[in-house]
Amino acid sequence: MPIGPLVKTTRLGALARKEMRQIMRDKQLIFILFLMPLIQLCIYGYALSPDVNHLRLGIIDYSQSPTSRGFISALCENEVFERRDSGDSEAALGEKVRGGKLDVGIVIPPELERNFKSRKVTEIQVLLDGVDANTAGIANAYINQIVMSFDRLIRTGSQIPFQRAAPQISFVYNQGLVSNWFFVPGVIALVLNLVSTLVSSAAVVREKDSGTLEQLLMTPVSSFQILTAKIIPLSALLLINVSVSLFLSTFLFHVPFRGNLLVFFSVSLLYIIVGISIGIFLAAISENQRQTLLTSFFINLPVIQLSGAISPLESMPPFFQWLSLLDPLRYYCSAVRAILLKGAGFDAIWRDVLALAIFAVVLLWLSSARFREQLK
Amino acid sequence: MQKLPWCSDTMSVEPVVTVKNLVKNYGQTQAVKNLNFAINPGELFGLIGPDGAGKTTTFHILGGIMDATAGEVLALGIKPRDVRLQIGYLTQQFSLYTDLSIEENLKYVAGIREVPADEFEERKYKYLRAMDLLRFKERLAGKLSGGMKQKLALCCALMASPKLLLLDEPTTGVDPVSRREFWDLLATVTGDGVTVAVATPYLDEAERCSRLILMHEGEIQEMGSVAELKSGLKMKRLEVRVNQPDASGGTLEKLEEKLWAMPQSKEKIKDIQAFGDRLDVLTAQPQETEGLIQTATDLPVSIEVQDPTLENVFVNRLKGKVHVDHETRYPFVEKAPQPAGAEAIAARSISKVFGAFKAVNDVSLSVQYGEIYGLLGANGAGKTTTIKMLCGLLQPTKGEMILCGAKSNLRSAALRQRLGYMSQKFTLYDDLTILENLEFYCGVYQVQDRLKNERIDWVLANSGLQGQENMLTGRLPGGWKQRLSFGAAVMHQPEVLFLDEPTSGVDPLARREMWRMIREFAADGTAVLVTTHFLEEAEHCSQLGFMVAGELVAEGSPSGIKESQPGQLLEIRFSNQQAAYELLRENLDAWRVSVFADSLHIVVDDPDKELPRIVDLAKGAGIDVIEARPLPFSLEDSFISIVKRASVKADDKAA
Known part of the structure; x- marks a missing residue:
């Protein structure tokens, strides 16, 4: 029949028009689509800053030698440590750290100068306020770096003044952590993941909740048309959501966009299909909206945590690093970082794109099969 | 207490509820205008009226949930708010804890109302037995059918032994057998001195009230006993x-x-x-x-x-007050006539088994074009499973199906194009406007543009919604939604129409309009299969099938079914109705006896033998028979009788 395809497309048109109208009338949905990126970006970008600055440092210098003074200036010649009153004894210093008046205490032994000259190892005592384990760990790492670098500079007998060493150290350690650059692309991915699964599961389960799905099944539309009509308008809206995220990240956080927009949106579209598939799957296995929401926590939290969106993959134990290979968001995160920060094109990120494409096809197939099955 | 408590010579009795010049406004709209009535102790007082008449508002004020704008309302002599502990309140929504069992729900209610343990046990046994729930007392409330839930909710409301019971359309969506049990219990508790006020869209239930008011647009149109209302016509x-x-x-x-x-x-x-x-x-x-x-x-x-029936009273009192345009006719497209005797829907010994449970067993039926077939049955009788198989949503485990002449491929798009379906859940999109909903279904069924506009006009005219097409569907009251939903289901002029409880919770006027629309289709040759809990409505069907426990136990035209009932229905008035009721329920099968206003309806197999026996029984207990006369079986009586006899047979077989 020649009119067959035409009839089908207009039926699809009626379905898609209905979806679009429902979405546009859902104020909560519009709120999620546009305000979620703003809120999440602000929270992760501003509030959760991992930079450690202006730590209160107390020093008891028993050595009182040129070497010890050089070492102290190496410690304080940066933004990280700020020297404060340390009391007059080791015991007083310990008390101050314990009482939370100081973050770090350092005791330089009297034999420093002597050991230094006789090329022996000197032990320097470092007291850390362990209440905030994260800050303590970072401070510890800084001090180690500074000590090592100080050591190297002295041994190589370089004439470079100490103060030039400090910024160098801090830069090397911080890598991405100094700025929001690490976070913002991750948050773009995180928001897209949350919004796409929530919105698509809501669109499908709502139909089940209100009984209109049964009514639809009695009409001549096929389940393929029902799903397609849901996926197309949602994809368009989610592309807008990514654009909002991208705009905010460059406008508010001055994250550079060094890549190609087409590459960025193509990769995003792949992830949108992944997210929608997860949402449809959630809706297909739940009875109602409440169940969908609860189940989505089980899926979304691990997906986000394992993806490297908010904490670097490298800091995870090997088992979880391996597990993260099964997380589609991991590939999207790494692709977005590469596109934004390094200006990577398809040639550089083809592995991520391929992984995402496989995930998209498999998940879409799985979720539509599950959707169709529950109709029987 | 030999006299009925509300008889005129006991006027000295203080009324339980007094309503004087009651007014309630919501912003600009007047929901209740100047209402005056009194309810006497032990009355079963009914409120009937179309959607939006102000029944629920009145109940909210009587229950102390809401304040009146003006006027005086007294319950048990004081402000309702101050006697809330003595008022039981029940609405369409189930107020049960679904994760607790029947017994735990009752225990919980009794606990917060501080009912002593021995009274609790006594009441629990009494009410659960009356509601036929005793054998399910371990079952979780969430796993009960709608009818059972409402029966349990009533038991919970009665646990605290309230003096006044307010019931706002408590039996919506409840099957006839459960409804009969529900109302029998109401008759019992009014006999114990509890005063009951109940709003209902079902007029066969209203027949059982001692007095009624008919409300419309916040005013009383008529007040009196059922007999007074009928003779007043x-x-x-x-x-x-x-x-x-x-x-x-x-x-x-x-x-x-x-x-x-x-x-x-x-x-x-x-x-x-x-x-x-x-x-x-x-x-x-x-x-x-x-x-x-x-x-x-x-x-x-x-x-x-x-x-005349109560519906005649209802419709005639309100006629002319509700505007609906009947002149717009549905633009039917001429179709080639179906061959004579062609079956639109047919099932040949179909069965459906879920695991070990036989939901439907060996059902055969046939519906011709132009016929309206009504499928009736209690909850869990297998109606919904059957209708799902008939319309192709479910595959029968065994048996053969014919739909629009097709024997196979019942899920094909081409076949579904010829079917219309309206399910018991309201199936329009609440977040679309009326017009958008209708346009959507036109689009899905690919209705031609020319017909589309005419048909949309037809729906709007027949549901009285002209000029409101851009309103969000979710804001419509039930009766309008249901007609609109029907309209959406017939946009494509289906050859076969499935209606699963299409008028649940719809007032008699809207229901009548809806049936006019359904009949318009049947007259044009559409085959209609309808399920309903509402037996007055089943009178509209040309053919009826009764299902019990997954089997079709009786079939025939409404008149045929009524005539084929064995035995006789008797209406008997006793000098002490309550005592007679309890006595007869002990001595006959309980289902044979029920209270209708000031008389009992009793089903007997052989009136010549059994009537004298009943008279003797009553005399032995010191009760006089004032009047006894035979009544024609109503469809409801027939239904109860068919279901009960069939279950007895099934039990015998099992034993």
Whole structure:
């Protein structure tokens, strides 16, 4: 029949028009689509800053030698440590750290100068306020770096003044952590993941909740048309959501966009299909909206945590690093970082794109099969 | 207490509820305008009226949940808010803990109301037994059917032994058997002195009230006992039947048109309503009208003169106050006529098994084009499973199906294009406007543009929604939604129409409009299969099938079913109704006895033998029989009787 395809497309048109109208009338949905990126970006970008600055440092210098003074200036010649009153004894210093008046205490032994000259190892005592384990760990790492670098500079007998060493150290350690650059692309991915699964599961389960799905099944539309009509308008809206995220990240956080927009949106579209598939799957296995929401926590939290969106993959134990290979968001995160920060094109990120494409096809197939099955 | 408590010579009794000049406004709209009535102790007081009449608002004020704008409301002599502990309140929503069992729910309610342990046990046993829930007491409330939940909710409300019980449409969506049990318990508790006020959309239930008020737009249209309301109409109802083998397919509609076309009809005939196999003609001059009907047609008709029904009262009092345009006709497209005897829907010994549970067992039925087939049954009888199999949503485990002449491929798009379906859940999109919903279904069914506009106009005109097409559907009251939903289901002029409880919770006026629309389709040759819990409504069907425990146990036309009932229905008035009721329920099968206002309805197999026995039984207990007369079986009586006899048979088989 020649009119067959035409009839089908207009039926699809009626379905898609209905979806679009429902979405546009859902104020909560519009709120999620546009305000979620703003809120999440602000929270992760501003509030959760991992930079450690202006730590209160107390020093008891028993050595009182040129070497010890050089070492102290190496410690304080940066933004990280700020020297404060340390009391007059080791015991007083310990008390101050314990009482939370100081973050770090350092005791330089009297034999420093002597050991230094006789090329022996000197032990320097470092007291850390362990209440905030994260800050303590970072401070510890800084001090180690500074000590090592100080050591190297002295041994190589370089004439470079100490103060030039400090910024160098801090830069090397911080890598991405100094700025929001690490976070913002991750948050773009995180928001897209949350919004796409929530919105698509809501669109499908709502139909089940209100009984209109049964009514639809009695009409001549096929389940393929029902799903397609849901996926197309949602994809368009989610592309807008990514654009909002991208705009905010460059406008508010001055994250550079060094890549190609087409590459960025193509990769995003792949992830949108992944997210929608997860949402449809959630809706297909739940009875109602409440169940969908609860189940989505089980899926979304691990997906986000394992993806490297908010904490670097490298800091995870090997088992979880391996597990993260099964997380589609991991590939999207790494692709977005590469596109934004390094200006990577398809040639550089083809592995991520391929992984995402496989995930998209498999998940879409799985979720539509599950959707169709529950109709029987 | 030999006298009924609300009789006029006990006027000294302080009323339980007094309502004087009650007014309630919501912003600009007046929900209740100047309401005046009093409810006496032990009354079963009914409120009827269309959607939006102000019934729920009145209940909210009586229950102390809401304040009146003006006027005085007293419950038990003081402000309702201050006696809330003595008022039981029950609505359509189930107020149960679904994760607790029946017994735990009762225990919880008894606990917070501080009911002593021995009283709790006594009441629990009494109410659960009356509701036939005793054997399920371990079952979680969430796993109960709608009817059982409402019965349990009533038991919970009764646990605290309230003095006043307010019930706002408590039996919506509840099957007839459960409804009968529900109302029997209400009759028992009023006998114990509890005062009950109940709003209901079901007029067969309203027949059981001691007094009624008919409300419309916040005002009382009429107040009195059922008998007073009926006689106040000063009219008779003529049941006109055409004695011809296949009288369906528009015969009755044609007769109705002929009658209206006669010059004398305007003054003699007040109203005509078409049912499945008869016309009801309402008239003040029965004899002359009878002659008129005989001359109007050369078909062999039989005419029976009957009292008007409550629905006649309802419809005639409110006629002209509700505007609906009947002139717009559905733009039917001429189709090639179906071959004579062609089956639109047929099932040959279909069964459906879920795991070890036989939901439907060996059901066979056949529906012709132009026929309205009603499938009736209690909750869990397998109706929904059957209708799902018939319309192709479910695959039968065994048996053969025919749909629109097709035997296989029942899920094909081409076949579904010829079906219409309306499920018991309201199936429009709440977040789309009325027009968008209708346009959506037109789009899905690919209705041509020219027809589309005409048909949308037809739906809007027939549901009284002209000019409101851009309103969000979610804001519509139930009755309108349901008609709109029906309209959406027939946008494509289906050949076969499935309606699963299409009028649940719809008031009698809206229901009547809806059936007019359904009949319009049947007259054009559409096959209609409908399920309903509402037995007055089943009268509209030309053929009925009764299901019990997954099997089709009786089939026939409404008149045929009623006539084929074994035994006789008796209406008996006793000197002490409550005592007689309890006595007879002990001595006969409980289902045979029920309270209707000031008399008992009793089903007996052999009246000549059993009536004297009943009289003797009553005499032995010191109760006099004031009056006894035979009544024709209503469909509800037939239904209860069929279901009960079939379950007894099934139990015997099991034993």
